[in-house]
Amino acid sequence: MSMYPPPAPFPGVRLWSLDFALGDGMTTYDMVASGPDPYEVLAGALPTDRRIAAVLAELTPVERAVAMAWADPQVSSWTEAASIIVALEEPLIAGLEPVALGERVRRKLKRLGARQAERAAAAGVAR
Numbered sequence: 001m002s003m004y005p006p007p008a009p010f011p012g013v014r015l016w017s018l019d020f021a022l023g024d025g026m027t028t029y030d031m032v033a034s035g036p037d038p039y040e041v042l043a044g045a046l047p048t049d050r051r052i053a054a055v056l057a058e059l060t061p062v063e064r065a066v067a068m069a070w071a072d073p074q075v076s077s078w079t080e081a082a083s084i085i086v087a088l089e090e091p092l093i094a095g096l097e098p099v100a101l102g103e104r105v106r107r108k109l110k111r112l113g114a115r116q117a118e119r120a121a122a123a124g125v126a127r
Contacts, residue, residue, distance in 0.1 A: 051120070055112045059105070062092050066105040078102030 056064050062085060070081035082102035086093050 051116055055109065055116055058112055059108065062096070062101070063105045063108060066101060067109055070102075070105075078106045081105075 056067060059067060065085045065088075066078070066082050069075055069084045070078055072081075075081050075084070079099050079102040082096070082098035082105065086096055086098050086101070
């Protein structure tokens with residue numbers, strides 16, 4: 001059995017059945033039924049800066065949403081950013097504590113940013 005679904009009837013567009021297996025017991029339906037990505041609710045798309053997009057791509061959808069909420073100039077803390085996301089009441093967010101979530105995202109972004117800077121510096125030296 002192929003890992004990918006059969007070609008779509010519309011050229012250039014791939015359609016998957018809701019019962020298409022994604023692995024680990026998950027189907028396309030599981031992805032759709034969990035609701036919209038909270039990040040997409042706030043922003044709609046990834047930033048155009050490749051470095052920022054690379055770091056954000058390593059976050060979970062909830063972490064990415066918190067990071068983008070924090071980027072709003074009117075948001076003054078990581079806890080406030082996480083509170084905004086928790087208030088969306090999406091299934092992905094159920095039961096999360098804003099203080100812990102905000103701190104987790106802050107630390108993870110700091111770690112990922114440092115790693116991105118190291119990679120950029122190493123690439124600059126290697127050239």
